[in-house]
Amino acid sequence: MSGDEIKISREDLFERVWTRPMGACAAEFGISAHALAKVCDRMGVPYPSRGYWSKVYAGKFQLRPPLPSAPPGADAETVISPSRALSRRSRTRLTPAARQSQILDAAGRIITKEGLHAASMIRVAREVGISEAQIYNYFSSQEEMFIALARAEHAAANLAQQSEIQRGEDYLSRITLSTLSYLRQVEARGALLQVLLTRPEVRKALRSEHESRRTFNLRQMTNEIVEKYGVPAELAQGSNVILTAVALRAGRQLADSRAPLATVEQLSLWIILACTNDLILRRNAPASELAASRPA
Numbered sequence: 001m002s003g004d005e006i007k008i009s010r011e012d013l014f015e016r017v018w019t020r021p022m023g024a025c026a027a028e029f030g031i032s033a034h035a036l037a038k039v040c041d042r043m044g045v046p047y048p049s050r051g052y053w054s055k056v057y058a059g060k061f062q063l064r065p066p067l068p069s070a071p072p073g074a075d076a077e078t079v080i081s082p083s084r085a086l087s088r089r090s091r092t093r094l095t096p097a098a099r100q101s102q103i104l105d106a107a108g109r110i111i112t113k114e115g116l117h118a119a120s121m122i123r124v125a126r127e128v129g130i131s132e133a134q135i136y137n138y139f140s141s142q143e144e145m146f147i148a149l150a151r152a153e154h155a156a157a158n159l160a161q162q163s164e165i166q167r168g169e170d171y172l173s174r175i176t177l178s179t180l181s182y183l184r185q186v187e188a189r190g191a192l193l194q195v196l197l198t199r200p201e202v203r204k205a206l207r208s209e210h211e212s213r214r215t216f217n218l219r220q221m222t223n224e225i226v227e228k229y230g231v232p233a234e235l236a237q238g239s240n241v242i243l244t245a246v247a248l249r250a251g252r253q254l255a256d257s258r259a260p261l262a263t264v265e266q267l268s269l270w271i272i273l274a275c276t277n278d279l280i281l282r283r284n285a286p287a288s289e290l291a292a293s294r295p296a
Contacts, residue, residue, distance in 0.1 A: 010077070110123060180269070243271075
């Protein structure tokens with residue numbers, strides 16, 4: 001296998017095409033998005049349909065299918081090589097979506113290493129190998145680039161969290177997976193997001209999207225606990241609001257590096273699961289019994 005060739009499994013390919021746009025994935029391999037789609041088809045790996053990422057970036061979560069079994073005759077791994085494509089044409093033109101993703105990746109790396117001030121338009125353009133004039137074809141200003149980066153980070157974190165939640169078999173396991181995934185995403189992406197959110201324009205642009213997503217998630221959690229466990233709607237909604245605030249506060253402590261991930265995970269789960277268990281197990285207890293059990 002030459003230095004340009006990349007060996008990849010079905011599982012790894014599936015994870016890649018469902019965590020970033022096809023054009024951006026294909027650019028990493030040095031091939032076109034169409035060629036990558038053919039590789040996926042040959043290996044029996046489903047990939048997002050047109051418009052999927054636009055919906056994700058707009059805060060509209062889209063379910064991804066499970067990875068099916070390999071089709072008859074398909075290999076568990078394949079080798080992707082850009083050499084054939086490069087022999088036909090010396091330069092590969094990225095799609096606008098792939099170039100935007102490349103620009104945002106470069107901006108994120110610069111901000112993480114050197115701070116927000118270092119990610120000027122000319123510096124990011126130089127990082128991805130285009131002119132300063134070209135970068136303005138994708139983002140009209142530095143603020144627009146920062147907003148797009150923050151939106152992409154939020155979307156990626158939310159996508160990872162929702163994917164984890166799908167693995168849960170019951171309400172408590174889904175809460176556990178949701179909490180752990182959120183905190184681990186904060187550990188991985190929180191520092192970058194915290195820096196981006198120091199810009200008032202970024203906070204303002206994302207506020208309505210963030211609130212809309214949070215309201216939707218809270219409504220889903222409330223409906224599930226009401227329907228499956230018979231908890232009164234008002235009580236279910238109130239407890240979910242409070243426990244969500246606990247998780248968000250824990251995430252802030254983690255993003256500010258005030259406590260290690262293992263400690264934050266342990267304490268957060270202890271609070272959230274203890275309260276949820278108590279709410280479910282005692283939903284039908286008489287009011288007098290509940291009052292007597294409360295701490296003085």
